[in-house]
Amino acid sequence: MSTRDALLADLRALRRIWPLLGVSRRRLAVAVAWGTLALSAAVGLAAVSAWLIARASQMPSVLDLTIAVVAVRALGIGRGLFRYLDRLASHDVALRGAAHLRERLYSALAHGRTDAVATLRRGEVLRRWGADVDDVGDLVVRAVVPALVALVVSLVAVGIVGALSPLAGLVLAACLLLAGLGAPLLAARAVRAAELDGAAQRGRVAAQAMTVLDGAAELRVGGRLDPLLGELADAEDALRRTRDRAARPAALAQGVTAAATGLAVVAALAIGAAQLAAGSLAPVELAVVVLTPLAAFEGVGMLAGASVHAVRAADAARRLTDLLDRARRPATGAADPAVGAPAVVAAGLAVGWPGREPLLRGLDLTLAPGRAVAVVGPNGSGKTTLLLTLAGLLPPAAGEVRIGGVPSTALADGAPSVVTMTAEDAHVFDTTILENLRVARGDVTEDEAREVLALAGLGAFLDRLPDGLDTVVGAGGACISGGERRRLLVARALLSPAPLLLLDEPDEHLDPETAERLLQDVLALREAGRGVLLVTHRGAASLAAADDVVDLGAVAAAPGVVPMLERSA
Template identity: 50%
Template sequence: MPTDPLLRALLLLELAPRRVLRAVAAGVATLGSALALAALSAWLITRAWQMPPVLDLSVAVVAVRALGISRGVFRYLERLATHDTALRGTTSARSRLYQRLAAGNPAAAAGLRRGDLLARTGADVDTLGDVVVRALVPIAVAVVLSGAAVGILAVISPGAALILAVSLAVSGIAAPALSARAALMSETDGADARARFSEEAVTALDHAAELRVAGQLDRTVDGAVGAERAAVAATDRAAVPGAFADAATPLAVGASVIGALLIGVNLYSSGTMSPMALGILVLVPLSAFEATSALPAAAVALSRARIASRRILALLDVAAPDPHPGDRELVGPMHVRTTGLRCGWPGGKTTAPIDLDLPPGARVAIVGGSGAGKTTALMTLAGLLPPVSGEIDVDGADLAEVRPDSLRRRIGFFAEDAHLFDTSVLENLRVARGDLQEDEALDVLDSVGLGEWVARLPQGLSTTLAGGARAVSGGQRRRLLLARALLSPADVLLLDEPTEHLDADAGAQLLRDLLEGDGNLVSWQRTVVVVTHQLPQDTSADLVIHVENAESENTLPTP
């Protein structure tokens, strides 16, 4: 296993060598056509100056046309090959990343800010895929073409070949090094700012109405603007080495052409070089630098990909499955008990000890103010966070002894800010159960108060929620998320603020229905634990737990 983060991350792309070689071959053919075209054009121009018979030039004229056409054809084939390889690679990387997040330690995703998780699974994977298009193939093509150009000139003039080799080194090594430094400065200083911008922007877009009511929208938008300005400032600081990198290649081109011209004129004056050779000596370097001109961008792509790789691998390493997972399969009715359970995020506050006895069909409400640790308690019960102290017993076994996949099938945590996807209403419900049929979906939607709303939609369940959560009101969003929870196969439903943003009467009635044990809304065999700020007085909950503000410090290290 390689230790370099970029090499480790590139393995996620599962690049097929034959596809990469095909892309490199197409790139070599593209710039090879340009190099041959320059050499042949130089010969044709100088030979035509001698006014030979037209037939002596006919083959060269046809070859020039063929090379001009073939360059465009090979360029098209190279773009197809490189982008096909890169897109296949990013698809593979995302699939493996999602599989690891789904099967591994759930705290890996739960412990990240929303914008940060979005950046790592989205933009960072795209940056890794850019390595194929912007770095691997261009570097391989540049090495082959630079060697070919120096070889051609070496046949005519070793001195001119040496000048070209040094100039190509400046363009292909020094300029990329400066570009990489500029990219490193920009990415290192701006990565956190961009992550904060993503978080604030997503929050503002998804919860604009609620934030406006709470008077926090301007603060959130200002936070996004400030983060964006910090990212721009980091880019500006990196502009100085970037400017020198941009100037390096034109200077190298000029030095190579002038050096070749001076050597060629001297040899031509002494009678040891033909006019055709002189033309080739001057024009070939111009095409040779076309290959190295892409290397500064390749260096930038590698630098950004290395930073993105560290972020991706950090997520993968934290999400790595427990090497010694429990092997107990949960069967039959679920009975959950906690003893002295203290819950909290690493490095944060912990709750007071919680003792629970949740037999099958139990109805429990957890009530408390914001920041009291209610959601943290639910996530701990679901196995998404490790307990700070105390024990969680599931059907007579410690939580650590249960197979993770079995636990997640039987105990479901449903967050208040769960995502609504930009797809149909039915597909948003199928997130919880893939075999869901339309009749059952309509019944559940009607039970949570969305029957009339669905009936008014232009295409019913097939109506696309354009923009996800932005297509519905806050109350409709909560009802959809509740319907998703009710449709899940979980035996224990851990519901986080399911009635937030509903009007007081509707929210109170829905809480009564959720905590009713007769099975009208939730089957009497399923356990329901509801977190809420306000609980109606006349619910039939078996147990009501009032959680005080988290009290002591959690000194566990942050993963």
């Protein structure tokens, strides 16, 4: 991609994401105003100081210097004060923009296609919610405000110099234009090469390093360690060469700014000296014409860094808008269809991740209140993918899933009223037990919490805790065992208003006795009128209490056929 095409692509990405920041024009104008005053104070300080020094050398009356002395003091104090107010206002705009962007993302994804997030790895989700949103939010304080401030202050500096020497002002404008355009373009090219073009090399280095670290012993035994270390060294060399190539335009960008500054000062000195000899410029004015450009380039000097952040923000914006595009549902102009009797019915269902071959086909399954269904099978047979599809989080690869009598693909907000899913790696938050339970329903009372914990087999555990429901669990709280964590997640699922529960591996990583008790407790939930579908690795012998046991283990041997062992209710 050429530099021009890359620049246009970045501008399009930033233009698309800008409305999602919800930036207030008034707040932005205030931030730009304070930034302009801060930098203008620096330019004014240079100009007044130059005049004061030159005029003082002529030994005039002290009264002739009083105003200039006061102005120097005022501009020196004002520069620091205005810089503080600039930082306060610009960061206020940036933080509000990032918060607004996250809110829009949450809203769009909550009401959009859930497979847009379900198909992302956890690290990718964290990157978009964290670093990507921060990069786009910082666009205001690191790119937009500095660019507008540099433009205004450059015009002020050219106006000051041009009022004393029009030719010197014209040369200063040309040098500012050179530094304000050339340096940012070179810096953008450098960061694009170093960070964007180098992404493939960084990924290759990371993948090779993880392979070596995870399997060093096996690789050495198999004689593959040395070749892999050689490949890792080659990948690091390629990454280093990419960084070296990126360093050249970055260094050149710094050189352009320094060269433009020097050229402006030398040209001002030459032009001013000639005008001084001709009598059209006073000696005091010559000092102002020569020294003012030094401060004027402080503004355009920030543009290289601004362009670097703009490139990063554009890259982040592309990832965020791509996520929003994939989450966007087709506009139908109608609300969700009304759901009927609580049931999940799969007919001729094939499940798989979008863009990949289905993991299993031909599944017919019904889950209703008062029934318990177990799904068993080896790793990779599609158990978790099946649960995501039955919960309406993934679209069927073929066939149909009806939730409350409505096709799952036609529901945006209605599915949670019928069915809820607890994933194997569902999060236990670093807060109290009660607040962890309120994730499912915000109005859970303490009595309801104790009742559901007892139902999930945690009554004795709760009685042993000194703070009861106020005990903090999670990373920074009390230690809970794997079985207690699983039961807490089951209790949270029970508090959901949905009558149908989908539980993924509730017995995973537990000792056999604990796992068996937990499975029996989960299957017994049907007695309370709940419908339960659980995924497990355990064989059918451990699931005698289930109404139906769906065995996915024979799918590879008989494609398109999913064996089901019917059991009496």
